[in-house]
Amino acid sequence: xxxxxxxxxxxxxxxxxxxxxxxxxxxxxxxxxxxxxxxxxxxxxxxxxxxxxxxxxxxxxxxxxxxxxxxxxxxxxxxxxxxxxxxxxxxxxxxxxxxxxxxxxxxxxxxxxxxxxxxxxxxxxxxxxxxxxxxxxxxxxxxxxxxxxxxxxxxxxxxxxxxxxxxxxxxxxxxxxxxxxxxxxxxxxxxxxxxxxxxxxxxxxxxxxxxxxxxxxxxxxxxxxxxxxxxxxxxxxxxxxxxxxxxxxxxxxxxxxxxxxxxxxxxxxxxxxxxxxxxxxxxxxxxx
Amino acid sequence: xxxxxxxxxxxxxxxxxxxxxxxxxxxxxxxxxxxxxxxxxxxxxxxxxxxxxxxxxxxxxxxxxxxxxxxxxxxxxxxxxxxxxxxxxxxxxxxxxxxxxxxxxxxxxxxxxxxxxxxxxxxxxxxxxxxxxxxxxxxxxxxxxxxxxxxxxxxxxxxxxxxxxxxxxxxxxxxxxxxxxxxxxxxxxxxxxxxxxxxxxxxxxxxxxxxxxxxxxxxxxxxxxxxxxxxxxxxxxxxxxxxxxxxxxxxxxxxxxxxxxxxxxxxxxxxxxxxxxxxxxxxxxxxxxxxxxxxxxxxxxxxxxxxxxxxxxxxxxxxxxxxxxxxxxxxxxxxxxxxxxxxxxxxxxxxxxxxxxxxxxxxxxxxxxxxxxxxxxxxxxxxxxxxxxxxxxxxxxxxxxxxxxxxxxxxxxxxxxxxxxxxxxxxxxxxxxxxxxxxxxxxxxxxxxxxxxxxxxxxxxxxxxxxxxxxxxxxxxxxxxxxxxxxxxxxxxxxxxxxxxxxxxxxxxxxxxxxxxxxxxxxxxxxxxxxxxxxxxxxxxxxxxxxxxxxxxxxxxxxxxxxxxxxxxxxxxxxxxxxxxxxxxxxxxxxxxxxxxxxxx
Numbered sequence: 091x092x093x094x095x096x097x098x099x100x101x102x103x104x105x106x107x108x109x110x111x112x113x114x115x116x117x118x119x120x121x122x123x124x125x126x127x128x129x130x131x132x133x134x135x136x137x138x139x140x141x142x143x144x145x146x147x148x149x150x151x152x153x154x155x156x157x158x159x160x161x162x163x164x165x166x167x168x169x170x171x172x173x174x175x176x177x178x179x180x181x182x183x184x185x186x187x188x189x190x191x192x193x194x195x196x197x198x199x200x201x202x203x204x205x206x207x208x209x210x211x212x213x214x215x216x217x218x219x220x221x222x223x224x225x226x227x228x229x230x231x232x233x234x235x236x237x238x239x240x241x242x243x244x245x246x247x248x249x250x251x252x253x254x255x256x257x258x259x260x261x262x263x264x265x266x267x268x269x270x271x272x273x274x275x276x277x278x279x280x281x282x283x284x285x286x287x288x289x290x291x292x293x294x295x296x297x298x299x300x301x302x303x304x305x306x307x308x309x310x311x312x313x314x315x316x317x318x319x320x321x322x323x324x325x326x327x328x329x330x331x332x333x334x335x336x337x338x339x340x341x342x343x344x345x346x347x348x349x350x351x352x353x354x355x356x357x358x359x360x361x362x363x364x365x366x367x368x369x370x371x372x373x374x375x376x377x378x
Numbered sequence: 379x380x381x382x383x384x385x386x387x388x389x390x391x392x393x394x395x396x397x398x399x400x401x402x403x404x405x406x407x408x409x410x411x412x413x414x415x416x417x418x419x420x421x422x423x424x425x426x427x428x429x430x431x432x433x434x435x436x437x438x439x440x441x442x443x444x445x446x447x448x449x450x451x452x453x454x455x456x457x458x459x460x461x462x463x464x465x466x467x468x469x470x471x472x473x474x475x476x477x478x479x480x481x482x483x484x485x486x487x488x489x490x491x492x493x494x495x496x497x498x499x500x501x502x503x504x505x506x507x508x509x510x511x512x513x514x515x516x517x518x519x520x521x522x523x524x525x526x527x528x529x530x531x532x533x534x535x536x537x538x539x540x541x542x543x544x545x546x547x548x549x550x551x552x553x554x555x556x557x558x559x560x561x562x563x564x565x566x567x568x569x570x571x572x573x574x575x576x577x578x579x580x581x582x583x584x585x586x587x588x589x590x591x592x593x594x595x596x597x598x599x600x601x602x603x604x605x606x607x608x609x610x611x612x613x614x615x616x617x618x619x620x621x622x623x624x625x626x627x628x629x630x631x632x633x634x635x636x637x638x639x640x641x642x643x644x645x646x647x648x649x650x651x652x653x654x655x656x657x658x659x660x661x662x663x664x665x666x667x668x669x670x671x672x673x674x675x676x677x678x679x680x681x682x683x684x685x686x687x688x689x690x691x692x693x694x695x696x697x698x699x700x701x702x703x704x705x706x707x708x709x710x711x712x713x714x715x716x717x718x719x720x721x722x723x724x725x726x727x728x729x730x731x732x733x734x735x736x737x738x739x740x741x742x743x744x745x746x747x748x749x750x751x752x753x754x755x756x757x758x759x760x761x762x763x764x765x766x767x768x769x770x771x772x773x774x775x776x777x778x779x780x781x782x783x784x785x786x787x788x789x790x791x792x793x794x795x796x797x798x799x800x801x802x803x804x805x806x807x808x809x810x811x812x813x814x815x816x817x818x819x820x821x822x823x824x825x826x827x828x829x830x831x832x833x834x835x836x837x838x839x840x841x842x843x844x845x846x847x848x849x850x851x852x853x854x855x856x857x858x859x860x861x862x863x864x865x866x867x868x869x870x871x872x873x874x875x876x877x878x879x880x881x882x883x884x885x886x887x888x889x890x891x892x893x894x895x896x897x898x899x900x901x902x903x904x905x906x907x908x909x910x911x912x913x914x915x916x917x918x919x920x921x922x923x924x925x926x927x928x929x930x931x932x933x934x935x936x937x938x939x940x941x942x943x944x945x946x947x948x949x950x951x952x953x954x955x956x957x958x959x960x961x962x963x964x965x966x967x968x969x970x971x972x973x974x975x976x977x978x979x
Contacts, residue, residue, distance in 0.1 A: 125480050127487075172675065181678075183480040184411045188623070189678055191413070191487075191616055195671030199664040207660030306664075310612075311495065314488050325481075352499035359492040366485040367471050370478065 097347030098340065099225045104315075105339025106238030107297050111312070112319035112331035113245050114289030118165075120262040120326030121282040124173045125183070127190040129290055130313035131197035132168075134306055136161040136294030138201050141210055150212045150299070157291040165287025166280055168193065174279075202306035211303040234296045241289065242332050248285075249328060258282055262326055311355050315342065318358035321365045324372020333373065337361075385529035390645065392536035393598045394637040396543050398621045400590030402633035403547040406622055406688075407556060408583035409563025410473055411480075413487035413615055415591060420493075420610035421465050422458035422592025423599040424504050429454040430514045430600065437512065441505045451516035455539075455596045462592015466584040473580045479566075490612040498607040509606020516600055536597050543590055547630050550586070552691070554828070554836035554849060557821065559583065560628070561829040564818040571780055571812075572830045572896050573804035582839050613667065617641055620674045626684030628820070635685055640670065692874050693824050695857045730792075731756040731931050732777065732808070732900050737786035738955075739772050746772045748955040749786065754900070759923055759932045761946030761963075763939070768952040770935045771813050774902050777933070778810035779803045790900070805832060807899030811906060813935075817885045817892075819878030823869060826877045826888050827860040828853070830896040856895070863891045866921065883910040890918065894925075901925075903934040907941055919945040939963070 115129050139160045140153030176189055217229025227235075249255040257278045260268040269275045297312060298304045319338045323330020338358050346354035365372060397419055404410050428445030431437060437446065449457075469489070472482045498507045515523045515532075522528060550556055562569040562579055570576050599605045617640060625636025644666055651662055677684065732754040739747040747769040754760050762770050775781040777788055779800035787796045790808050798806075818826050828834075834856065835841045836849025846853075864870040867887050872880060877888050890906055903922075907915040915938070923945050926932055936942060942949050943963050951958040951972050959972045966972045 125484065127484070176679070181682075183478065184409075184483060185678060185682075187411070187480045187483055188619060189675055191619075192671040192674035192678075195613065195616060195667045196675070199667035199671070203661055203664035203668060206658045207664070310491060314491055317484060317488060321481075353496070355495060356492065359488060362488055363472075363485055366477060366481055370481055 093347050094344065095225055097344045099227050099231075100346075101340035101343035102225075103227070103231045103234055103300055103339075104343050105336045106235045107293060107300050108315055108319050108339045109238045109332050109335035110241050110289055110296065111293035111316045112323075112335045113241060113328055114286040114293060115316050116320045116323070116326055116331035117245070117258070117282060117289075117328055118286035119320070120328075121258050122169065122173070122279050123183075123265070124169070124177070125187050125190065125325075126168075126173070126193075127187060127313070128168070128193040128197055129316065130309035131194045131201070132161050132165060132287065132290045133294030133297060133312075134304075134309045135164065135197055135201050136291030137298035137304055137308075138205055138210075138306070139291070140295045140298070141205075141212060144212045144214070145210075150214045150295070153212075154292065154295040157295050158288040159291075161291025161294065162284045162288035165283045165290065168287075169280070169283045198306055198310075205306060207305065209303040209305040209308075212299060214299070230299055234300060237292065237296060241292070245328050245332075254278070254281060314355055314362065315339075315358045318362035318365075321362055321370070321372055324374045325370075327372060327374045330372050330374035381526050382529065385526075385533050387642070387646070388533045389536050389597075389601050391638055391642050392533070392540040393594045393601075394618075394621070394641040395634045396540050396594035396597070397591050397618055398625070398633040398637040398641075399540075399543050399547050399630055400587040400594070401618050401622050402625075402627075402630050403550065403590070404583045404587030405619070406626075406628040406630075406633065407547075407551050407563065408559045408580065408587075409479075409566070410580050410583045410587070411483040411486075412469075412473075412584065412587065413483045413612070413619075414469070414490035414493075415587065415618055416610045416612065416615040417490050417493055418462045418466065418588040418591035419595035419598075419614075420497075420605075421588075422462040422595030423605040423609070424510070424595075425461040425592065426454035426458040426596030426599045427510045427513045427605050428504075429457045431510065431512075432514075441508070441510060441512075442502050443505050443510060444503060448514075451600075454516075454600060455593060458596025458599075459589045459593040462595065463585040463589030466588035467581070469584055470577065470581045473584065487612060487615075490615060494607050494611060505606075507607060509604060509608070511604040513599055513603045513605065515603060532601060536601070539593065539597065543593070544630060544634065547586075547590075549845065550839070550842050551630065553842035553846070554831075554834045554853060555838055555842035557691075557825055557829050558837055560821060561818045561826075563628075564820055565816055567780060568812060568816045568818070569829075570800045571778055571804055571810050572892070573801045573809075573832055575801050616674070617644075617670055620670050620677075622684075623674060624677050624684055626686035626688065627682075628688030629684065629686045632684050632686035639685075640673070644670070688820060690822060690874070690876070691825060692822070693828065693853075693857055695861045696854045728755040728757055730754065731790070732933065733789040734773070734777065735787040735789065737773065737776055737788060738784050739769070739776055739781065740784045746955055747776070750952070750955070750957050751786075752950055752957055752960060754931060754933050756931050757926055757929055758948065759926045759934060759946050761942045761949035762933060762935045762952065763937070763942060763949060764952035764958070767954075769955040770952055771904055773952070774810060774904050774933070774935060778808060778902050780810065804896060804898075807897070808902070809893050809896045809898035809900070810902035811889050811893050811904055813904040813908070815882070815885050815889075817877035817880070817888050819876065821877055822874050823864070823877050823880070823888055824857070824860055824873040826892050827863065827895045828856050830892045831856040831859075832897055860891075860895060863894060867891060867917070883914060886910050887914070887918070898930065900931045900933065903932060903936075905935050905937065907936060907938060915941060916944075 119125055136157035139157040140150055143153040143156055144150045172193060176186060219226055219228045249259060257273045260273055261275045261278045265275055301308060315338055319334035320331050322334035322337060338361060341357050342354045345357050401415055404412055428443055429447055429449045431446045432448040433446035434442055472485045497504055500506060504510060558574055559579060562574060562576060566576055621636030621640040622633050624639060626632025648662055648666060730753040735751050736749045737747060738749050750773060764770050776783045779798060783796060787794055795803050818829060821829060835852045841849055864873055869884060869887055877885060886906060893901055906918060919941055922932055934946060947962055948960055949963055949966060950960045951966060959966055959969055
């Protein structure tokens with residue numbers, strides 16, 4: 091039972107990191123129609139921005155905010171300089187994925203070239219650990235869970251109650267129609283890149299905190315989990331991604347406790363392939 | 379320059395060229411984006427290794443692996459190719475028709491990442507992270523692998539295999555089968571509607587590419603004598619994609635050039651960068667990856683066609699063409715559309731050839747078509763009109779099988795075809811065209827027409843390999859038929875132009891002619907005259923009525939009432955997903971509810 095509860099604790103933290111990342115990814119894909127495989131690389135870049143500041147003596151929490159800003163701005167630039175021009179040219183979705191893979195290499199190994207190939211970690215205190223009903227979590231882990239809840243609640247408010255959220259949903263549903271209805275889709279898409287890029291940066295830093303030490307290629311496997319969460323819930327579905335993140339996060343860590351940690355990503359992989367093969371629109375997506 | 383260096387270079391070039399040719403066939407020609415391509419090379423490598431290695435206990439016991447059969451050359455290479463092809467089969471469920479191409483690509487990428495992880499962590503299978511080493515080289519009992527003569531012989535062997543692979547993929551590509559593959563690459567939904575079995579085509583491409591990749595892996599392993607997960611990270615696939623994109627997607631020679639520029643070239647260039655202790659570790663390899671990423675993005679932007687663009691295939695129509703098809707050609711129920719027979723009066727009360735029974739279709743919660751029933755009589759040109767959003771195109775798609783029905787039945791020629799996929803219905807003679815432009819862009823107009831020919835002897839994997847002598851007669855007959863059609867519709871001078879370069883109206887014509895080349899018995903046309911000059915629309919209409927008089931049945935969605943008046947009888951009116959009325963145009967004009975719904979307003 092203790093093994094189960096402690097793995098459940100880990101699972102909640104992983105699920106929280108995953109929920110932030112997957113919500114950003116799925117919003118980005120849903121609104122902009124770019125399946126941005128460089129998302130994991132941007133996460134890494136965010137984690138390293140925070141690391142550079144942290145290594146210079148700044149608190150990692152300030153680093154987190156800066157990473158969000160840098161990744162938000164970076165994502166807007168990434169879209170404006172690369173993805174949007176390709177989209178305007180009307181290239182196929184497959185070409186866009188290849189472009190995003192190219193960008194993955196550029197960003198990921200650009201970070202590695204700048205940071206070196208070794209793993210690094212933040213200098214921060216985990217704070218006292220808290221026990222409640224068999225769960226054993228550090229303050230930092232609780233903060234990560236709290237941030238994730240905040241992101242999910244914020245996404246809900248954004249999509250449900252704000253003009254911007256409505257415009258985002260309209261753009262995701264039908265871009266041409268949204269533009270004809272007077273929505274400035276170009277601006278909505280730019281803002282979406284900023285918001286989802288910031289979420290990506292946030293996800294990168296909390297991922298690095300959770301992982302302890304990280305390198306430039308650390309998010310390669312985590313991207314598999316993000317994709318699994320996104321496709322489990324249905325690509326483009328924000329609530330689906332949150333649900334998928336919780337399921338996959340918990341399943342990953344609990345399976346790690348019972349099988350072996352080496353294979354903890356396998357469950358995410360199996361879920362992803364099953365969803366792709368059987369129901370690519372996801373649990374919450376409309377049937378195609 | 380010592381001989382070892384050159385041998386090494388040539389063997390790597392041969393192996394990379396082979397892998398790129400496999401990818402060029404799969405991705406450049408077949409349009410199957412397999413981001414897990416490296417898995418197949420890895421599988422070939424491991425297969426060759428465990429076939430050639432002695433059993434693990436006989437090998438000092440420091441490695442653990444399955445197999446270890448100690449088989450003589452060339453069995454390890456053959457096994458590598460076979461396993462590379464066979465393991466492609468489970469992947470076919472990702473590349474079937476139902477899944478978006480980019481989603482399937484992501485699935486394959488993730489598979490590559492995870493398989494690498496599994497092999498790395500699970501030691502008993504293939505010695506895990508450390509990988510396999512001391513893999514026996516071909517014929518190393520008979521010859522001395524350290525000798526320079528052996529190196530050269532190995533090189534010549536590898537180059538011969540690479541050249542053989544080149545001629546193999548070329549033969550596949552420069553055939554009617556290759557044309558079908560390129561058609562599928564350009565627009566899979568349309569290829570499906572013309573009777574092409576996408577699943578079988580893609581499976582063939584996955585297996586072919588996999589076998590070639592496996593062979594390349596086998597040859598590589600038997601040269602370098604080691605193989606480990608570090609050699610086949612997911613990013614290695616990106617390198618091969620970079621090579622094919624840079625060399626020229628759809629051009630096999632380009633793939634070879636790409637192989638020499640990217641995987642081989644990068645390896646060689648970094649060899650000449652002076653190493654310095656001041657540089658941070660990993661800097662050069664990291665920058666190499668950045669450069670590969672940059673090359674992909676920059677090439678896709680500035681020169682998407684690559685160094686050697688895809689060649690334009692000009693098809694000659696033989697002078698003797700126009701002679702009647704040889705005896706022994708398959709009997710076809712449909713008339714030859716190229717020769718318009720004398721109009722005959724239609725027999726009254728003809729038989730029903732196509733029937734919708736209570737057909738409906740839901741999109742999410744919206745009911746686009748609800749319970750539509752009607753019959754189409756053989757030899758008629760039946761019109762289908764209705765306001766935008768009435769469900770006409772959806773209905774057409776369900777009749778053709780492009781969209782599944784949510785309820786109801788479709789009967790064709792008295793048989794229930796509701797469960798048949800589009801390509802099977804097309805092969806039975808139920809062929810559709812599309813409302814949106816749907817030409818195969820990177821096929822010439824002539825190729826577009828030829829791509830639809832049913833039962834072409836060269837339009838199969840085996841037929842393609844049998845070579846032009848096997849299918850040339852079919853090709854000539856089809857080309858002659860296509861030329862007659864082109865002349866009739868005034869597009870003969872554009873036969874050799876890429877369909878994507880034509881004007882909107884011309885592309886509509888190409889599409890109609892292509893559908894006719896499919897030898898339909900029932901032709902479903904979705905707004906064939908939209909965006910076409912009125913004179914041309916008249917030509918098309920006249921030709922269609924002529925074909926109908928010869929026995930072809932046509933169901934046509936159209937907005938232009940003048941066209942309906944002139945060519946269509948009867949006409950079906952749809953509104954809000956249901957059939958509102960049916961009759962001649964004159965009858966319909968006299969009915970108040972029809973006029974209200976559509977004819978006025």
